[in-house]
Amino acid sequence: MPMSVGEIAMRARDQLVGLTGLPAGTVSSLAHREDGWHIIVDMIELKRIPESSDILATYEVVLDEKGNLMSYERTQRYYRGQVEGKVQ
Structure with missing residues (x-):
């Protein structure tokens, strides 16, 4: 039985x-493409006080049809609440 979208999202995050x-x-973000599932996950890389100075990162995860990890890549780092730009 194929995995649900919710199961794919949880599998990628876990x-x-x-x-x-x-x-x-x-x-x-979650999208099904020819080469598998592409999921975008935002993670806290560095927790700070105040929270607005936390450093977050965006990762792209690719899973195959069975939910197995094929690849992942950090595509961006940024401060919480930052609208544009990247942390150097």
Whole structure:
């Protein structure tokens, strides 16, 4: 039986947590393409006080049809609440 979209999202997030050691993040995008499932997950990379200075990162995760991790890549780092731009 094929996995549901919710199961794919949770699988991507859980596998990313296992690889990075970062706390579970928010799935912000999910799309099915020819080469598998592409999921965008935002994770907290560095927790600070105040929270507005937390450093977050966006990861793209690719899963195959069975939900197995094929690849992942950090595509962006930014401060919480930052609208545009990247952390250097």
